[in-house]
Amino acid sequence: MRKLPIIHARRPLDPSGRFAVEEIDLEFSNGERRTFERLKSGGLGAVIIVPMADDDTVLLVREYAAGLHRYELGLPKGRIDEGETPALAADRELKEEIGFGARELTTLLPLALAPSYMAHRTHVVLAQDLYPEKLEGDEPEELEVVPWPLSRLNALVNEPDFSEGRSLAALFIAREYLAGRWQPGAQ
Structure with missing residues (x-):
């Protein structure tokens, strides 16, 4: 090295x-x-959550993306607050953004967004065994929740309003983990 x-x-x-x-x-x-x-990275990083409503249904959100000035389909996400682990931050963000908590949270891995010029990391967290619970969030409007079959991930890539790289990477990682083809830390 x-x-x-x-x-x-x-x-x-x-x-x-x-x-x-x-x-x-x-x-x-x-x-x-x-x-x-x-x-420079400010704060403790962020989480992007893959919330599974059942064995094949992931819950996506459609929210306004100021950078593209359009509504974009992607995964719930948010920053990690002081005193939170990635799993705790993911559970809070789920409750704020889609109105669900998770009984089972698995932190899969951290992603670097643009390591050549950015120190920020986003932790991919798989959320399973969801239950209804809503917390007040900081979104300016309620987010649209869009169920999508993980088995149709290849079709999602072709959706015109789905272009966020973190969401795409997190979904592929979660799919491989759920299928037993990849484990965190495995070589």
């Missing part, structure tokens, strides 16, 4: 403080020096 580059300096780039962008001066093991920019 390669030796990590030495960080010689860090400088904040966003004077407004709105985004945690920093410039880092690096020296690689071969002596080459470069300056990289990256988004």
Whole structure:
């Protein structure tokens, strides 16, 4: 395994403080020096939840996506608050976004969104044995819950309003886990 580059300096780039962008001066093991920019991770990360209503039905949500200025189909997700594990955050987010809690929560793995320039991680959590329970959330409007057969995941990829990469990755990971073809930490 390669030796990590030495960080010689860090400088904040966003004077407004709105985004945690920093410039880092690096020296690689071969002596080459470069300056990289990256988004620093704020907080404890996030969760994306694969809520299974039954053995084949995943509950998706349709919500407004400001980046694309349209409604996008995807999985429930949200940040991990202070004092929460990924499983606790997933259970809270489920109750806030789709009105269900889960008796069984399995944290599958963390995903890096864009590791070349972003330090953020999103934990994929499988939620099973759902029960109705609603908590007040921070969404500006109620999210539409859309049941989808996991066995038709390939068809979901072709839906015009389904394009979020984390949701796609989480669904494929959960499908492999549920089919017994993959285990967390397995080589």
